[in-house]
Amino acid sequence: MLRFNKNLFKSYLAVFAVLFLFLSCTKNDNPNNLPETVAAFQYLPGPKEGVVKILAIGNSFSEDAIxxxxxxxxxAKGKKVIIGNMYIGGASLEDHVKNALSNGSVYSYRKIDTNGVKKTYPNISIASAVINEQWDYISFQQVSQNSGQFxxxxxxxxxxxxFVKERALNAGAKYVLHQTWAYAQNSTHSGFVNYNKDQLTMYQAIVDANNKAKPLINASLIVPSGTAIQNARTSVVGDNFTRDGYHLSIPMGRYTAAATWYExxxxxxxxxxxxxxAGLSDFEASISQNAAHFALQKPNEVTQMVNFQGDGSFTGVININLGTAAAPAGWNGLTGFTAGSSVALKNNTNNYTGIGATITxxxxxxxxxxxxxxxTELNMPTDVSKNSYFGNSKGAFGGLTIVQSTIKITGLNKDQRYNFGYFGSRMGVGDNRETKFITTGANEVVARLNTSNNTSNVVWANAVQPNSAGEITITVTAGENNTNGSGFYYLAAIRITK
Known part of the structure; x- marks a missing residue:
């Protein structure tokens, strides 16, 4: 008489259950059949030895981070990883819940294998991604505008x-909260009003919300990317870790977040x-790595990066281009034209100087x-000379009358004198669009340039000494000889020398 083997029965039942789930997902909510999906029975012996598998259920902020x-x-440290990101731009926790419960095949599933090869699978469901690997870490995050609202x-x-835990194939999986970052202070994101448009208010709210949320799922850890970015903002780089006011800059912002995840x-x-x-200096990499390390040591507060500052000294020249295009090599892009737009300035050999430029x-x-x-002596590439910021001091244009624009240069040596060269150009016009540059510190120097059809002229304000705070203000407006009815004035490039 055959004897009933209880353990063998459980094993067969487990195989049947996983095969059923796998085949169901393949037919219904995995239209791409995920060619990298391992046959279901191969999950049962346990995780692949020596491979750490990480899955994020997120949005563009998890894209930035991992x-x-x-x-x-x-x-670089000899560790093998598999990284998955379930991506929908702007997806909130509420969206993820709806998609999970409806079995919606609506995600872009980005997967990096152990060889570093990244593949993207469209129209994938959460259930399919969860059973695609025996994930060791599965992370959740809230959409940025709600990230500080518990x-x-x-x-x-x-x-x-x-939903995820019930389907996870690794019973020992650790669940993670991704603490995202506060917006840049000059961000125009509509959700910034939730935090009174104040970066530190948003940062602290994110920290508090994640700490309160952790017990809801007994999360094993919080990845403090938000604290790492806030730490890095206290360095010489300043508030320049986003590319649009909320998504991380490439590569330094993303590298800082990834370093936080690593640790x-x-x-x-x-x-x-x-x-x-590529493109990141050793000094910049050190800022990112230390910002991440400090965040893991003190995840709930900002650590001032006092050893990563500049002193206002520099060799060579400092070049600034005004335009929303990415800065060419050797140039610093002031890529926003509204008040608060700023850039931490490097010299022409890519070294931080501790000097900053901010539109006020x-x-x-x-x-x-x-x-x-x-x-000209500025040797400008086309992307610099062709693009400029403009104002209109005499009449409205686009509903605005901008009588003058100002840029504050900070972090200068108050005992040093500096020279400022200005270039602007507006081709294809027949009037005089003279632009006046008033450069003010402890003393004041005025320079004027007719920007109409200009291809060869740069004007200089020489020997300007900063005020006692180490600051110089550049005021840009229409010159006295400007004959344009709207008083258009232009600034495309600035060079600073000593």
Whole structure:
């Protein structure tokens, strides 16, 4: 007589259950059949030895944090990882819950394998991604505008967690909260009003909300990307870690977040990791790594990066281009034309100087009709000479009258004198569009330039000494000889020398 083997029965039942779930997902909510999905029975023996598997259920903020540099940081230390990101731009916890419960195949599933090869699968459901690997870490995050509002976590996060946990193939998986970052102070994101348009208010709200949300799912850890970014903002780089006021800058912002994930997941300091992205200096990489390390040491407060400051001294020259295009090599892009737009300045050999430029009175907008080819001592590429910011001091344009625009240069040596060169151009016009540049510190120097059809002229304000605070203000307005009816004035480029 055959004897009933209870353990063998459980094993067969487990195989049947996983196969049923796998086949169901393949037919219904995995239209791409995920070619990298391992056959269901291969899950049962346990996770792949020596491979750490990380899945984020998020949006563009998880894209910023884990898709670009986390794999490379791990590889540099001989660690094998598989990284998955379930992406929908702007997705909130509420959206994820709705998609999970409706079995919606609506995600872009980005997956990086152990060889660093990234593939993207469209129209994937949460259930399909969860059973695609025996994930060791599964993270959740709130959409940025609600990330500091704990009430938006309370009814959604536990539901999403339970849905995922019930389907996870690794019983020992750790669940993670991704603490995202506050917006840049000059951000125009509509959700910034939730925090009175104040960066530190938003940062502290995010920290508090994540700490309160952690017990809702008994999360194993919080990855403090928000604290790392806030730490980094206290360095010489300043508030320049986003590319549009909320998404992280490329590569430094993304590298800082990835470094935070590395140290949080692997429990070892990221400082000294040999990997850094192309275009990032050793000094910049050190800022990112230390900002991440400080965040893991003190995840709920900002650590001032006192050893990563500049002193206002520099060799060579400082070049600033005004326009929303990315700055060419050797140039610093002041890529916003409204008040608060700023840039931490490097010299022409890519070293931070500790000097900053901030627009304190706005321009009207950007003009792209400058000279494509120039012959000046600034040696400008087309992207610099062709693009400029403009104002209109005599009459309204686009509903605005901008009598003057101002840029404040900070972090200067108050005992040093500086020279400022200015270029602007508006091609294809027949009137005089003289622009006046008033450069003011402890003394004041005025320079004027007719920007109409200008391809070769730069004007200089020489020997300007900063005020006692180490600051010089540049005021840009229409000159006395400007004959344009709207009083259009233009500024495309600034050079600072000593």
């Amino acid at each position: 898709e670009s540099h986390l794999y490379e940081l791990a590889k 009430d938006t976590y309370q009814s959604t996060l536990p539901v999403l967690y339970n 949080a997941i692997f429990g070892e300091s990221v400082v000294g990791n040999s990997y850094k992205p 009175e706005r321009f009207n907008g950007q003009n792209t009709d400058g000279a494509s080819t120039t012959t």
